[in-house]
Amino acid sequence: MDYTKITEKPSNHDNLESLDTVSILQKMNEEDQKVAQAVADAIPNITKLVDALAERFEKGGRLFYIGAGTSGRLGVLDASEIPPTYGLPHTRVIGIIAGGDKAIRKSVENAEDDTEQAWKDMMLHDINELDVVVGIAASGTTPYVLGGIDQAKKNGLLTAGVTNNPGSPLATTADIPIEMNVGPEFVTGSTRMKSGTSQKLALNMISTALMIKIGRVKGNKMVNMQLSNVKLVDRGARYVAEGLGIPYNDAEKLLKKYGSVKAAIDAGADI
Incomplete structure (x- = not known):
């Protein structure tokens, strides 16, 4: 499969500038309705990841998200919500974005093209074989993510890849590929849209299921949340x-x- 053909494929809709507002919104919503099924199709491998994470967490392992751009921001977002929601220290689920924290708000030129930096960034946290690294890249080709996943595997860590291009380098390199084919974006190539939405859903599932598995939820309640307001x-x-x-x-x-x-x-x- 040519992995470049899905996230870069021309939109199913054209002449967007000629549409009235309600038509734009309706057509966007039409595309968004495809996202949930794409995520559902990935549940078998999300299950494998959550079970493997839970086993390692019980032994002191951690979860690392690595990504660039929108994908990196979504990883940082998911990680940042674990302490207030589930009462774990911020050192247990860690989001790392290419270009560092300043890239959360503003793009850092060429940061995603460095194949060595992700592993260097993870090494600052004394990463070890009990940890799990989840690379996030809609294209499945981001050098920062691929380099980090490759080094993590070489050092004996379990890896997963969240991507919107089945058969992409990330999907074939990671131990557990989480491939969500949401189809072409409403605005061609704008992966902050359906691809980003599918990634947000998948990360919600990964971290929430993990927190339930390790006992941070009782019944259906967040019994370990921080009482901060x-x-x-x-x-x-x-x-x-x-x-x-x-x-x-x-x-x-x-x-x-x-x-x-x-x-x-x-x-x-x-x-």
Whole structure:
């Protein structure tokens, strides 16, 4: 398969500038509806990745996302939401973007073309064989990502590749390929659109399923979330009240005393 033909393939829609606003939006939405099925088709390999991650996490392993541009930003976003949502330190799920943190807001020229830099960036975190590296690249050809995945494999780490081009170099290099064929973009080659959306969905699935597997969720609640504002304290108190079957005010006192929903429920259950 010619891996360049999907994400760079001409859009199914043309003369976009001649369309009225509602037609533009309807046609975009028509394309977006293809994304969920493309992600669903990748669930078997996402399952393999989550199970392998959970096994390594229990032994102290970590999850690294590496990417450039939109893909890198999505990895950083997913990693940054783990501490407040699940109460893990920021050192357990780490997002690395080509060009460094300044590239989150502003493109860094040529950063994605360096095949050596990703491994250097990971080495700053003392990466080891218990860790898992997930490379994210819509094209599946980004040198920064391919170089990082290649070096990770050479050093005995498990690797996965999230890409929108089946059969691409990333898909064939990574141990676990997560290939989501969303078809050509509404604006030809603009992979921040359907490709980026599919990546966001896949990363949500990977990290959320991992957190559930390692015990950071109870029932369907975020029992380890950080209580960093009034809204979250209120949410936590409601979780404790529901979990223990006690009045809200009593639940709030327990929550503030023990500092987390899980700790408050565990303590309340022993009273």
